[in-house]
Amino acid sequence: MAEQPSPFSNPGSTQEVEEGRALAPRFDADGLVTCVVTDARSGDVLMVAHMNREALAQTIATGEAWYFSRSRQALWRKGESSGHVQRVVEMRIDCDQDAVWVKVEQAGAGACHTGRRSCFYRAVPLGKAGAVTLEFRDGDKLFDPKAVYKK
Amino acid sequence: MAEQPSPFSNPGSTQEVEEGRALAPRFDADGLVTCVVTDARSGDVLMVAHMNREALAQTIATGEAWYFSRSRQALWRKGESSGHVQRVVEMRIDCDQDAVWVKVEQAGAGACHTGRRSCFYRAVPLGKAGAVTLEFRDGDKLFDPKAVYKK
Numbered sequence: 001m002a003e004q005p006s007p008f009s010n011p012g013s014t015q016e017v018e019e020g021r022a023l024a025p026r027f028d029a030d031g032l033v034t035c036v037v038t039d040a041r042s043g044d045v046l047m048v049a050h051m052n053r054e055a056l057a058q059t060i061a062t063g064e065a066w067y068f069s070r071s072r073q074a075l076w077r078k079g080e081s082s083g084h085v086q087r088v089v090e091m092r093i094d095c096d097q098d099a100v101w102v103k104v105e106q107a108g109a110g111a112c113h114t115g116r117r118s119c120f121y122r123a124v125p126l127g128k129a130g131a132v133t134l135e136f137r138d139g140d141k142l143f144d145p146k147a148v149y150k151k
Numbered sequence: 152m153a154e155q156p157s158p159f160s161n162p163g164s165t166q167e168v169e170e171g172r173a174l175a176p177r178f179d180a181d182g183l184v185t186c187v188v189t190d191a192r193s194g195d196v197l198m199v200a201h202m203n204r205e206a207l208a209q210t211i212a213t214g215e216a217w218y219f220s221r222s223r224q225a226l227w228r229k230g231e232s233s234g235h236v237q238r239v240v241e242m243r244i245d246c247d248q249d250a251v252w253v254k255v256e257q258a259g260a261g262a263c264h265t266g267r268r269s270c271f272y273r274a275v276p277l278g279k280a281g282a283v284t285l286e287f288r289d290g291d292k293l294f295d296p297k298a299v300y301k302k
Contacts, residue, residue: 005281007283021285021286045189060275061278112246122243126239127211130156131158134172
């Protein structure tokens with residue numbers, strides 16, 4: 001990957017982090033920020049992922065979503081296996097600069113590795129006591145994960 | 152806080168976690184799941200927070216948002232200081248059950264401790280090299296944090 005000038009500043013005071021115009025991400029002990037991914041069209045939350053320094057820099061540079069896979073401990077261009085890439089329409093950072101929100105155009109049938117549009121396909125009923133029974137919502141499988149991730 | 156029957160099951164196989172109807176949250180090493188909070192009306196992401204076992208159980212039981220503050224290391228009923236409580240309209244859990252999405256009705260002027268509607272009031276411009284200059288969007292302060300958090 002070509003060396004690029006860093007888009008990041010070092011986090012300063014709380015005032016600077018919250019009210020400033022410098023991008024000074026506060027990566028956690030594992031070097032990650034949380035990333036919320038919403039569908040630019042529907043507004044639905046598609047997934048929650050993580051970005052390390054390199055993934056965040058690559059996303060900013062390319063306008064395509066890159067993440068860091070905690071399970072594989074590897075930089076990951078979303079869609080590199082499935083073809084389901086995400087074009088970032090807008091990126092926002094939160095007050096304390098430890099979370100990022102990207103609105104994306106999702107290529108292909110879905111964002112979730114289970115074959116669904118969104119990873120959030122089950123609702124948790126509220127106000128009931130005892131063990132919870134999840135309710136499937138928008139849970140149709142739109143692609144066959146076995147076929148898509150075979151490569 | 153009154154003892155209540157647990158809403159949680161223990162995580163089983165990947166198949167059970169992803170395709171099952173049991174709520175089996177996969178809390179991380181710090182005992183937390185990530186929680187994305189969106190405005191039920193506008194769809195905007197208001198904040199990203201964390202829930203421990205007790206915060207998640209309280210949210211499910213009461214239909215009001217409870218979180219765990221990592222900085223204060225304390226259970227936290229959203230709005231307990233500011234009055235800006237959040238009524239949860241819908242809760243979803245993601246494929247691997249380590250992230251929750253709540254759609255809320257936000258009481259008061261905003262969710263962010265800086266006085267804004269959303270914590271995500273700055274955009275990160277994409278496709279540019281070098282240091283990034285954040286752009287304020289929807290960044291108007293709707294309440295005075297000093298007055299609201301004085302109590």
